[in-house]
Amino acid sequence: MSEKLRMDGFFNPTSLAIIGASQKENTPGWAMARTALETFKLGPVYFVNPRGGKLFEQECYKTISDIPAPKVDLAVIAVAAKFTPASVEELAAKKGCKYVVIVSGGFAEVDEAGSAYQNQVKELCQKYGIRVIGPNCVGIYSPFETIDCLFIEGSLATRPKPGNISFATQSGGFGMCMFNELYNMAPEFPWFGRLVSLGNSCDVCEADFMEFFENDERTAVSTFYLEGFKQSQRFLEAARRSVMKGKPVLVVKSGKNEAGSHALKSHSASLAADDKVTDALLKQYGIIRCEGWKDMFQLYATSFACGATIKGKNIQIVTNGGGQGVQLADGISQFGMNLANISTDVSSFLKSKFPPFYIVANPFDLTGSGTNDEFMIALETMAKDDSNDAIVLNLISYLSQIDPISLTKRLVEKFGRHVPNRKPLFFVLIGAATAVREECTKMLLDAGIPIFDSEIDAARCMSAMYHFEEFRNAQLKQVNEDACHDCSQAKVKITEILASAQKELKEGQDERALLEHEAYGILNEMGLPLPHYCLATSAKEGEDFVSKAYPGKEREAAEFVVKIVSPAVLHKTEAGGVFIGIPAKEGSVGESVDKMLTKFKDVDVRGALVCEMVPPRPTPGASRPKGVELIVGMNTDPTFGKILLVGIGGVLVEVLQDVTFGSCPMTHGDALAMIDRLKSQKMLNGYRGMPVVDRAQLASLMVKVSQLAAQFPQINSIDFNPVIAGDGKLWVVDARIMVSRC
Incomplete structure (x- = not known):
């Protein structure tokens, strides 16, 4: 955690001040004042407005200093940008206020004058040791603590039922839209326990709230809308810790264009397009990236908040529509899961219970004749079958003998969250009337059973939930065999090589390439494979x-x-x-x-x-054995810092652009996962007489390169291209290392 004040101070104040409370209706200052007065139960609410007077029959103090209490815990500021720094200073100096939310706009998002005001606020944070959310945000919301400091009233943005999903957003509009959308989708589902609009993040940023959500007892699922990162490494590390605690992290990250502003003169840099790096690092740290709000909330957040877990890849489909069953089977395969094989005993039992035209297989199809009772027989039987890890029920509901509401009640009894060691059940409801769907959705989500209106969505969600558990278990079991190369003598020699290269930098030259023998010298000290x-x-x-x-x-x-x-x-x-x-x-x-x-x-x-020359010829006169040409490199990304890449190298590197990325330093498991994400798996596995690439050796090389990059900040980029794999060995054949002054 940061040495600064903790984020929980925003959620446990015993007094609240609205600075800029306005008598003018439908303004942010008016809306916040009314909402705060109606909802805040932890202590007094104070209004400040230079005009004084009354607001909602409560006095408005003309200055912050006029507030009769000696201390204000939390203040929300809704005054013009030019007056904001003075308000922040008066709150800190006169009222000992440590937590401030600035909803005002007109700061760095507008012009240079606004940037100057924002910088003044930032300096006051450092001067007084206070924490500030914003500016240019819509406020914060924590219904369990009766904190509703949003300038959009409840009549315009309906607050859903409070739950264990926490949400931090860099777009206030995105955040506020979620209220009505999620309330309309499932008005009884417990959604947000925390909602924070980050705004310009002059002080508090996404990393602060990722660390807070990680340790917050009210947070079971952390969700973020991000357009960029202020402190990416803190965010990623906290997210990984959260995942290892069983608390998923979901991110909508906008801005997928290849900015390329950080490109250096190397393959490693030119291949590291911004969004590819972002996508790879989110995967490396176990974060689930979502395409939009429906993905994040309707699909993933609800399912994780239901408490469902999938510990294996084998899925059993139960349906009464052959086409829907096939689509589900396709989706399960598409997203890397397997169709379960029904055990012999279960298959025999089900065949004895049903007509011969029912298809006892996977998908298990009750056809258009299946009844509620028959569905329950099938589901309860398959719940006892260890050959499947989860069941997905795909129900066509408009058939006369099917009563979806009655069936849902029975599903809740047998598969609800109260059932010990329950088999995970996922429900795809097709063709139901609106009122029926709403009733079924309420009952299912209350009982912790995820519901979908699309076969593909169900398959995607099951895959994400399985891979979340897989990642978490792998991290928990990971034995850290990747201790940094910590030989002091080697460090001294590497430092000497780099210092010598830095001395040769000419005036105006920011970086230079090591000569090849210098690069080889560093590789030799790191114990990397060389010819x-x-x-x-x-x-x-x-x-x-x-x-x-x-x-x-x-x-x-x-x-x-x-x-x-x-x-x-x-x-x-x-x-x-x-x-x-x-x-x-x-x-x-x-x-x-x-x-x-x-x-x-x-x-x-x-x-x-x-x-x-490698691979070496086995005997005089023999032809040289083939080798697989790979690339291992590192680039310094302006957002994420040192980024490692691995892929198919040699002359094909720019043609195929088959590379994956990861953060430095990395574990052996991280490196193996990067190798597994490459598209050209056939080339690694002995394609047409080529050697099989030793993945463990390649991963070890990647780990050491990542440690080299992390230990020596003066190394800007690394290109090992090609790294030749053959004869059960690896060799770094061509080494380019760029060194900067710092």
């Missing part, structure tokens, strides 16, 4: 390296690459600075080194890098 190499400054040094590294017959099968090492030659291939396929016979490598050094004798040359 045999040396930096040769003469033909003799090249020959000596080959003789020592490859004694006897091993030398006969080896081949080498010789590359120029010079800060003046950045594009080696184009400049003719790379010789490949050099045999190991005596004199060949030395001759190539001599040619290379002579060719570039007129520029600043540090030597020639001599590298073994």
Whole structure:
């Protein structure tokens, strides 16, 4: 948690002041004053307006200092932007107020003058140690504590029944629209226990409330509408902790365009389009990304708030419509779940109970003849079948022998939240009259049984709920075998290499690429897999390296690459600075080194890098075995910081753009999950005679690169392309590391 005041102070005040309470009807100051006076039960409510007078038969004080109480716990400000900083200071200095909500607009969202007012408020936060929500927000809402400081009245935005879903939004309009939409959808369902409009977040931001929701007893499901991140790493870490506690985090993140403002001169940067990174990191931290408010609330939040859990992938379908059953089966497969196999005993029992034209399979189809009683027999029997992890009932309700309301009552008795060790049940209701649907929805949601009006939505939701549990269990079981490479001697050597490179930065130059032997030196200290190499400054040094590294017959099968090492030659291939396929016979490598050094004798040359070609040939004369070319890289993202990527590399990297992203540092489990998300799985699994990529070794390499990036802030980006996989090994063949001044 932050060292600043905790967020719960916004929800337990014993006094409340409305600054800018207005006698003019239907203004924010008037609406908030009336709502606060009607709802706040924890203590007195004070109105402040420079005109004085009365409002709702209660006195308006002309200044904050005139409030008779020595202290105000929570204040809501609805005055013009230019008067807001003075109001904040008077509250803090004169009334000891520590928690302030600013609903006024006209700040950084408008112009430079507004930005100046917002900066003044931010400075006052630091000066007085206060917490401020806003400015430019619609307020806060916490019905259990009788806090309703929203400037939209209840007559315009109907407050739904309070529940255990908490919602923080960077769009006040988005938040307020949810009241009427959710109330209309399910007026009796317990929705929001907390609603916070963040506005411009000059002080309190999304990370503060993610940390608060994580530890809040009233919050079972955390939901967010975000357009950007103020403190992304704090948010992500708190979200992961929340998920591990069994409290899901749902996010609608808008802004999917590829801004590209952070692109650096590397593959890693150019491939890291903003939204792809956002999407990957939300997955890495167990956050469920939603497409819009219906996804977030109608689909996922209600189901999680019902307390349903799915611990396995095997789903049993029960229906009375063949087409609906097929659509459900397609959806279950599409979203990575399985159709359960009915056990032999259960199948035999059901066949003995039903007519022969009922299809006892999965989907289990009672056809248009099925009755309420027969549905209950099927469902209760399948609830005892260990071969399925959850049941989805897809009901066509307009048949004469079906009474949806009566059936729903029986479902509540057998599958409601009060039933110990209940089998998860999901209900898809098709074709019901409006009044029938509303009655069934109320009963089901009250009992903790999710209900849907679409087969696909049900399949998506079941998949999300299963993968939430899968992620959580994996995190809880994860043994941290990824302890950072903490060898002090290695750190010293890496620091020396980076410091030496920083000294060579010219005036006006923000970053430079390490020379390849410098990059190899860092990789060597980190214990990363490299081909045999040396930096040769003469033909003799090249020959000596080959003789020592490859004694006897091993030398006969080896081949080498010789590359120029010079800060003046950045594009080696184009400049003719790379010789490949050099045999190991005596004199060949030395001759190539001599040619290379002579060719570039007129520029600043540090030597020639001599590298073994990989994968190595097994015997002299044998063809070189194929290897899979991969890329492992790192880029510094302006929002999320150090981001790792992995994917198909070599010449295909820009063509396929098959890469996934993760935050640095990462665990071994994070790395494996990134590899599993790549589209080109066939290329990793031995496609057409190519070697199988050792995923554990690749994940280990990724973890070490992520730790390198996290430990050394002066490293801006990393490109290892290609990383060659073959012969059960990995080798970083080409290494580019960009170093900055900081």
